[in-house]
Amino acid sequence: xxxILIEKKTNPLLVRFKIDHYIKEEPALFIWEDPFSKNxxxxxxxxxxGNSEYYSxxxxxxxxxxxxxxxxxxxxxxxxxxYSYEFKNLNFISGKNILYISQNSYTGYSYAxxxxxxxxxxxxxxxxxxxxxxxxxxxxxxxxxxxxVFNCLNNKINYDSVIIHHTPESWKLILDQxxxxxxxxxxxxxxxxxxxxxxxxxxNNSVDEVIVPSKFNIETFKQSGVNKPLNLWYHDIxxxxxxxxxxxxxxxxxxxxxxIEFVINPMLIKxxxxxxxxxxxxxxxxxxxxxxQVISSFCKKFTNRDNVCLFIKTYLEVFNKKxxxxxxxxxxxxxxxxxxxxxxxxCFENLNNDEIEDIHKFGDVYFTLNRGEGFGLCxxxxxxxxxxxxxGKFGAEKEFLDDDDLLLNYELRPSDYLDNFNKFYIGxxxxxxxxxxxxxxxxxxxxxxxxxx
Numbered sequence: 388x389x390x391i392l393i394e395k396k397t398n399p400l401l402v403r404f405k406i407d408h409y410i411k412e413e414p415a416l417f418i419w420e421d422p423f424s425k426n427x428x429x430x431x432x433x434x435x436x437g438n439s440e441y442y443s444x445x446x447x448x449x450x451x452x453x454x455x456x457x458x459x460x461x462x463x464x465x466x467x468x469x470y471s472y473e474f475k476n477l478n479f480i481s482g483k484n485i486l487y488i489s490q491n492s493y494t495g496y497s498y499a500x501x502x503x504x505x506x507x508x509x510x511x512x513x514x515x516x517x518x519x520x521x522x523x524x525x526x527x528x529x530x531x532x533x534x535x536v537f538n539c540l541n542n543k544i545n546y547d548s549v550i551i552h553h554t555p556e557s558w559k560l561i562l563d564q565x566x567x568x569x570x571x572x573x574x575x576x577x578x579x580x581x582x583x584x585x586x587x588x589x590x591n592n593s594v595d596e597v598i599v600p601s602k603f604n605i606e607t608f609k610q611s612g613v614n615k616p617l618n619l620w621y622h623d624i625x626x627x628x629x630x631x632x633x634x635x636x637x638x639x640x641x642x643x644x645x646x647i648e649f650v651i652n653p654m655l656i657k658x659x660x661x662x663x664x665x666x667x668x669x670x671x672x673x674x675x676x677x678x679x680q681v682i683s684s685f686c687k688k689f690t691n692r693d694n695v696c697l698f699i700k701t702y703l704e705v706f707n708k709k710x711x712x713x714x715x716x717x718x719x720x721x722x723x724x725x726x727x728x729x730x731x732x733x734c735f736e737n738l739n740n741d742e743i744e745d746i747h748k749f750g751d752v753y754f755t756l757n758r759g760e761g762f763g764l765c766x767x768x769x770x771x772x773x774x775x776x777x778x779g780k781f782g783a784e785k786e787f788l789d790d791d792d793l794l795l796n797y798e799l800r801p802s803d804y805l806d807n808f809n810k811f812y813i814g815x816x817x818x819x820x821x822x823x824x825x826x827x828x829x830x831x832x833x834x835x836x837x838x839x840x
Contacts, residue, residue: 390460390470393440397449397474397510402458403442404470410437414463417443422457422473423621423787435460450478453619475506479596479618481570482547484513487539488561489552491518491526493737495764499600499622500552501526503574504536506623514539515546520553524705529739532625550574550598555589562593572618574598576761578675578782579802579817582611586811590615600762601783622762624771630745637745640736641698646728649715659696659730660749664836666777667698667750669743669765670757672714675805675812675819677756679721682731684756684824686722688831689729695833696730697754700746706737747772751837756795756827758805758819760784775834781820795830797822 394403400419417431429445443458453476460470485507489500507514516539518525528534548570551561558573565571573594577586590597590608596616599605605617638653638660666685670676678701685697703710714735722728734746747753753769754777760766763784770776776792778784785794797820805812805819812819 392472394442395472395474399444399446399448400456400474401442401444402472403440405440406435406437408437410435412436415469416459416461416463417441418459418461419443419445420457420459421452421454423454428452428456432463448478449474449476452476454621473623475510475620475623477507477510477512477620480512480548480550480572483511484515484544484546484548486515486517486544486546486549486565486569487552488517488519488549490520492521492524493526496552497521497526498740499762499764501533501536502623502625503550503552503620504539505532505625508535508539513542513544515542515544516540520557524737526739529741530625530628533740548572551594555586555593558589558593570595572596572598574620576600576604577607578759578761579805579812579819580607580799581815581817582608582613583811583813583817584815587612601786603783603786604761622764622767624764624768625740627744627772628741630741630748632741632745634745637742640738640742641732641734644718644722644728644731644733646722646725647719649733656732659732660698663694663696663730664752664834665696665698665750666752666754667700667746668753668755669700669746670755672701672703672717673806675758677758677822679717680756680822680824680827681754682718682721684827684831685731685754686725686728687824688828689833690727691729692727693729693833696732698732698734698746698750700734700738700743702735702737706735711735744768744772747774750774752777752834754778755784756822757782758802758821774837777831779820779822793830795822795827 389407391405391407413435415435419429420427431443455474455476457473459468462469487504490497504514504516528537549565550572551558552574554575571594590613598618598620600622605619608617635653638656641656642649643652643656668681670678672678689695703714747768752775760782766776766784767787776788779797780794781797799818800821802812802817802819
């Protein structure tokens with residue numbers, strides 16, 4: 388069934404749409420529900436007919452719903468969701484014309500920024516996007532949604548307010564270049580139990596208000612002594628696309644690890660992925676993301692005889708040969724102790740959004756032992772596409788998971804080793820999650836491969 392959105396309103400909430408498909412008297416429900424708790428707020432029962440217009444409304448403004456609200460059309464023939472649209476609660480933003488300043492590269496910060504701009508466009512904001520933080524690896528759009536975002540680059544508008552999406556040490560420099568009569572929001576995230584005092588000072592002496600992507604961050608920032616108003620705005624992802632990527636071309640960017648060599652064999656890798664449950668992780672190779680324990684726990688639990696495969700998409704700092712070779716050295720050293728390695732596939736290449744999405748599509752279980760996430764974009768994407776999640780109970784990820792997922796106990800310890808390049812994670816009562824490997828292995832188990840429609 389094809390559903391064409393004609394109109395959407397937020398004050399009060401309303402959707403009007405057309406059924407562009409031949410059906411006759413098909414029973415359906417219009418459901419309004421909380422996007423995180425899945426609690427149903429309103430239901431209409433109706434019969435749908437092709438080439439007809441319909442509307443559904445709630446006599447509440449979007450500001451009434453803290454997490455926003457999702458509208459769904461559900462068929463009563465087979466109880467499948469035929470259409471879904473999520474309304475975001477962004478009423479805390481002053482005005483409808485926004486100057487948005489961020490990175491535009493392959494980082495998590497950059498992906499989140501592009502999607503935040505997309506969210507703004509979807510609910511009627513005008514955006515001038517400045518990617519002045521980007522110094523290398525400029526990202527190019529790969530689908531129509533991203534093209535809408537890129538149309539905002541240097542889009543000259545008379546903006547009402549400014550969003551600076553970067554770490555707080557950069558906010559003051561940008562503020563000095565912005566007219567004093569504009570309201571300025573700083574958008575950032577943090578991963579440990581407390582903020583470093585330097586960050587607190589940057590925040591309290593710069594922007595008007597702060598935006599963070601999780602309730603975990605709201606509490607962390609408050610408890611750390613941030614005195615600026617805090618606004619919750621969840622990250623999201625672009626709508627899933629029908630893949631236009633040739634799978635063999637993508638698999639040419641992967642390597643199969645046999646304990647010593649990293650072998651390019653696209654057809655063999657394709658067969659392994661299709662015939663085994665794929666546990667996977669998409670992360671930078673650093674102490675916070677904790678890929679070493681992900682790999683070692685998996686190798687301690689499974690062998691080559693098990694019907695499982697571990698897929699790791701990673702990099703060190705930049706995508707180049709010397710850093711990839713250093714990573715390969717680290718992986719060989721890590722796995723040398725295991726005599727019967729399970730099937731493991733790595734990707735060390737720089738991938739675009741569509742290629743990353745394809746990894747989520749062929750993956751089955753997103754397995755992460757990160758020591759802290761202010762949101763967890765890859766975990767969120769995996770969950771939204773229908774995969775099972777294995778992760779710790781610390782941080783923000785548990786806010787969008789449920790009983791189908793495996794959440795692991797942790798111990799809090801000082802976060803001194805989280806980053807090689809700044810001192811913001813060190814000291815001042817900051818702690819992050821640590822996991823006992825034997826406990827993780829005891830909880831790991833075989834899950835059947837997910838059949839995705």
